Amino acid sequence: MKIKIVKNSGDVVDFDPEKLKKSLLKSGASQIVVEDILHKIGNEIYQGISTKQIYKRAFSLLKKEANSHAARYNLREGLRLLGPAGFFFEKYIARLFTAEGYITVTNLILQGKCVSHEIDVIAKSKDVIVMIECKFHSRREASSDVKIPLYVFSRFNDLKEKQHVIFSLKDTMSKCWIATNNRFTSDAIDFAKCSGLNLLSWDYPKNNSLKTKNDIDCLYPVTCLTTLSIAEKDKLLVLDIILAKELISNPDKLERIGLSSSRIKNVLKEARELSKCI
Template identity: 35%
Template sequence: MPITITKSTGQKELLNIEKVKHACRRAGASAQLCEVVGQEVKQQAKDGMTTKEIYEIVQGIISKEHPPVAARLNLKDAIIKLGPLGYDFEKYIARVLAAYGYNTELPPILQGACTTHEVDVLAVKDGRAAMIECKLRHEIGIFISIKDTMSTWARFLDLVDGSAIGKCPHIEECWIVTNSRFSHDSIQYGHCKNMVMLSWNHPKERPLPAWIDDKGLYPITLLPQLEHNTEKSLIDGGFVLLHDLATADPSLVAQKSNIPEETARDCVKKAQLILQA
């Protein structure tokens, strides 16, 4: 009998075991383990469950079998943990793009033709500069509205006008990157304007999680049982990606982030485990 589950957006959909197995494989679990997970979810799932509850079943099984893979399943939550302010999310997105060959910077306030603007990230590749607006939402169900998208486009236009009169650097592309989703009319408007729109599920062929998973660009907030203060200290110390930690000397991590050396050593080890999983 088909089972209906409730998504974080409140929408209902049929439980799709293939999707569950796909998420499992994406996190790096073996085909065999994902098969087990699929069978188990099929048995335990009940009509009316939320996707969160389904995900907890998956998490429970993988945690027992392969803890580092379970940690990687937490990407969605880990990104939310970069908040509540948007600044660390901007830093993170800059690092993700840097891994794809973009020259990124978190620019100072830029001067447009009409007024000044806070641009989250500037990214340059092959001589083309992109202005990137980063929208961190604390619940995945909160959509990026067309108002957000239109105001981003208006900001871009003002900066293009500003650069034409020498007030700011030349910018060719306008991006919005979010951990959430775009409303339907947001996408319609953004595409019409040739904006690059990157969200949790858009574009379908290569959404934000794919950019992250393909190169293992996980944020350090993926580390399990880490205190929020320690996360902040590590990011302030320049350790934004798990990879930064996994390849660093623990005493340098402790020094740069101003945390106890024991904590630093523990973090480095955990980061290595997750990335090797």
């Protein structure tokens, strides 16, 4: 009999060990370690167990093996900890675009043809200027529905009618992105495709999503780290340390938030390991 598990959304699905195995291998853990974790979890799960409980157990077992493995596995939770308001999620998205060769600015107010708009991120690459709207969800089961791209599309159309002073004196918007830490509904994706909007979410686009971008650039947020408390992560975010790899060149920030020399050593070790692409 197949084991039924309960997702964060409340949906009941079959337990898929292959899916869990894939996410565990993505953490950097060896095949032997992953098989051992799968064996232990397989002996512990029961009908109706939640995906959250399975995640917590897998995270705990990975952490015993290596902090950096657990930190990679912790990416989605790390993104959620960039809240609750989402201001630091906007900075994280700006970092992603910067890594891809864009010049970025955050939190600008621009006058459109009809009304003014507060824009989360604006990015420029060559002659292309991109408006990026960020939709942050603190609840894991929340999704961005079609109302979001409808609303953002209307704002983009209002803004692209005018020239703006951003990177030069006469800048015009040419593309629009919407980024979320969770997922888009199928209607939201369909509308975006039809209207020429670009979407970025936890699992979309399939091969260039938040889940997969770190495979290339290792841009894990500092909130993924397992050697820091939530309060310490929040202090680093306030100091504009958004990415784990930024700690490597700014170790003084760890001393500034009150960490001892031994803890600083452990945090930097995890940050270095996490910043090595696998």
